[in-house]
Amino acid sequence: MSVRRTNRFLPHAVTREDRADGTVLLTSDYPLGPVARTTGEWLDNWANTAPTRTFVAERSGKGWREQSYSETLQKVQGIASALLGRGMGANTPIVIMSGNGVDHALLALAAQYVGIPVVPLAEQYSLVAAAHGRLQQAFELIRPKMVYAIDAAQYSAALSLDLFDGVEVVTSHNATSAMTSFDALVAGDAAADLNAAHALVGPDTVAKILMTSGSTSVPKGVLTTHRMLCVNQTQLADTLPFLREHPPRIVDWLPWNHVFGGSHNFNLMLANGGSLYIDDGKPAPGVFDRTIENLRMVTGTMCFNVPVGFQLLLGALQSDQSLRQRFFENLDMIFYAGASLPQDVWEGFEEMAMEVKGCVPLMTSSWGLTETAPALLLQQEPTDRSGVVGVPVPDATLKLIPNDTNRFEVRAKGPNVMGAYFNAPDKTAAAFDEEGFFITGDAMQFVDAADVNKGLKFDGRISEDFKLLTGTWVRAAQLRIDMLACLAPLAADLVITGADKNQIGLMIFPNTAALKDSGFDLSETGGALTDQALHAEIKSRLGAHAVGASSSTRVARAIVLATPPSMPDGEMTAKGNLNFRKILTGRADMLTRLYNTPDPAVITL
Structure with missing residues (x-):
């Protein structure tokens, strides 16, 4: 073509x-x-030059809840004045516990408009009970003055944790008497000097603190300035x-x-x-x-x-x-x-x-x-x-x-x-x-x-590379990409193994929907899938890839894991990245099985 x-x-x-x-x-x-100069400069500009154009929208019923640039600026200024009226500033960060949404956008832009850092966290930290430890880690680092969750009922388990003493909780839906409704923030505070606070925000002002994925260490807070973003x-x-x-x-x-x-x-x-x-x-x-x-x-x-x-x-x-x-x-x-x-x-x-x-x-x-x-x-x-x-x-x-x-x-x-x-x-x-x-x-x-x-x-x-016992270096990241392409769509993700071993192996997290669509059996034995037809298909694909491959790229064995990576156990970050070290240590029994033959769960070439 x-x-x-x-x-x-x-x-x-x-x-x-x-x-x-x-x-x-x-x-x-x-x-x-x-x-x-700042993200607020963008908002001011487009609210003036394209006031009726939609900036942000979310699904609402059969249609969309749309906010124009002028509507966005009006609400952002109202929220910003309410934050100032509470005495908030550069040292009183706001944690946003819930995911993407119009109110999330309005609050984030309002805080940035007057120099208050926002800290958006993965919603899984709040919605998955076993991941509450990650939420606690973030709170201990950030020590927020205010938190936002879109729905108090939906986030009730997280909001009941012993983390919120002295922290104002703002929510768009189902606020209790001890919480602040989002509409109350939008109403603003007429006594606040919004223009003066906005004028003080500059390129070096922190706009947000973004948490790293935590795939290689405890998550760190990246101080993200207006200059960086602009x-x-x-x-x-x-x-x-x-x-x-x-x-x-x-x-x-x-x-x-x-x-x-x-x-x-x-x-x-x-x-x-x-x-x-x-x-x-x-x-x-x-x-x-x-x-x-x-x-x-x-x-x-x-x-x-x-x-x-x-x-x-x-x-x-x-x-x-x-x-x-x-x-x-x-x-x-x-x-x-x-x-x-x-x-x-x-x-x-x-x-x-x-x-x-x-x-x-x-x-x-x-x-x-x-x-x-x-x-x-x-x-x-x-x-x-x-x-x-x-x-x-x-x-x-x-x-x-x-x-x-x-x-x-x-x-x-x-x-x-x-x-x-x-x-x-x-x-x-x-x-x-x-x-x-x-x-x-x-x-x-x-x-x-x-x-x-x-x-x-x-x-x-660099940290993911390893040596086989033969002294051969394996570039695990590139090989992982190649193997995902080789096994698509059967594999949702995988881990390359072989450090201090004689051969390269795979621990495969299956795409269960694709396996079902293809008619493969998802029965397991000891935490691994053992369907012989599935094994034959994977062996065929790995064999084709191995033709002409060097020892640094030739995969010789694989095992298909029955359970997905666990975010609470640290095997997967909120961004969907695998923590390879956690998987290899937490599933050491499966790694041992992978290199022990014969085993009906292990595919060997």
């Missing part, structure tokens, strides 16, 4: 500096454009020209406690006068149908998702011509994150785009961290392959330290990089090198070592 790609992009233009020790510095040749949006708009051509629109489920959904996507709409329709579905069994229902009502100019979400969406679009037409007709960009998009899914979207509009929108990804607000690298020009994360955004410097042939440890510096963790001076000091570069712990490879403008591709976490 001949593919015509969008011509609305800014070509890569990168300067490379090579040091004598092999270190490489990369910077963008594009200058950084004008940067807003610079990052200018960096994105400078490299994605269509953002300034017309107001963007997204239908998005990605959680706001995470930097991707809450800083990248949320602010992408606010900074560019766009509209954010909150998708109350997600790519999971039983709720993805809600996503399709929402997309039948509203479609976006951009689509953000994780690979499994795009896999599900591809199937839905292939079976619904009307939805396919509406989905692609105004689409500027398809953006995946979290892992590489399987190439067959990539090509499926290309084919449909060509069918509907005769060209393919920008299909892309980027790379960054909670500490970088988040975008540091962006694939801003079209490519024909998945897995490329691009080149540095304007005014950011990437420092690449040789780790192996064509493999580099990544460090970063720029105005979108954090200055410190909250109340953690030791962790802050350890996070930066002697030149002030943030130590990310990630690794990259050049797509083409002779041409830096071809970009970089992610090559895993």
Whole structure:
């Protein structure tokens, strides 16, 4: 198939500096454009220039509860004055316990409008009883003055914990006499000097404290300033020209406690006068149908998702011509994150785009961290392959330290990089090198070592690599991505094993919905699935992958786990990331079985 790609992009233009020790510095040749002073400046601007345009919306009955820019500003100012009337400021953070919603957005923007930090937490910390320990950890670190939960009844178990002495609880629904209704905040406080407080907010004011995932250590609080957020949006708009051509629109489920959904996507709409329709579905069994229902009502100019979400969406679009037409007709960009998009899914979207509009929108990804607000690298020009994360955004410097042939440890510096963790001076000091570069712990490879403008591709976490007993290094992160593609859609996720072993193995968390659809038996023995037909299918796929593979990429054994990763036990973070160390230690019995043969639960090549 001949593919015509969008011509609305800014070509890569990168300067490379090579040091004598092999270190490489990369910077963008594009200058950084004008940067807003605060997030409130965006809101003021669009409420003035596009007052009736929808900023944020959530499902309400058969339709949407929509807030225009002018309505948003009016309510934000009311809430902000109420917060000031309580004496709140930079040292009285607000914890938001519930997920994405209009009232969540209004409260967060109101706090930022007058310099009060907000701390959005994963709603699972409150709604899953076994995860209340994570909630307690966050409270002990943050010591909030106020908390918000959308529904007091829904969050009653968490709200009954011994955490709320001296903390004002605000809720939108079912408030008790001891709580504050959200409407009371919106009513405001006429005595507060709103304009004076707003004027004092500047680039160095903390806008939010974002908790890291906790996949490798206890979660840390990232002090995220207005400068970080505002610079990052200018960096994105400078490299994605269509953002300034017309107001963007997204239908998005990605959680706001995470930097991707809450800083990248949320602010992408606010900074560019766009509209954010909150998708109350997600790519999971039983709720993805809600996503399709929402997309039948509203479609976006951009689509953000994780690979499994795009896999599900591809199937839905292939079976619904009307939805396919509406989905692609105004689409500027398809953006995946979290892992590489399987190439067959990539090509499926290309084919449909060509069918509907005769060209393919920008299909892309980027790379960054909670500490970088988040975008540091962006694939801003079209490519024909998945897995490329691009080149540095304007005014950011990437420092690449040789780790192996064509493999580099990544460090970063720029105005979108954090200055410190909250109340953690030791962790802050350890996070930066002697030149002030943030130590990310990630690794990259050049797509083409002779041409830096071809970009970089992610090559895993340095800490996840391990050696086999033979001395062979295994790059676990990249192999995991390859294995997820190899076993799709049978595997929901997996862990690469083999440290101090002779062979590489897999501990597979199955996609039970896909297994049921394929007719496989989900019966278990001792915590593992033993269906011989399933084992044969996995063995066949692993065997095909092993042809021509080296010992560093050849998987020799696997076990399919019967129970999913547990967030309460720390095996999975609220963002859906696996904590590999927790899994390997917490399921040591399964790891032992994996390397003991014969065992009917173990698949061997």
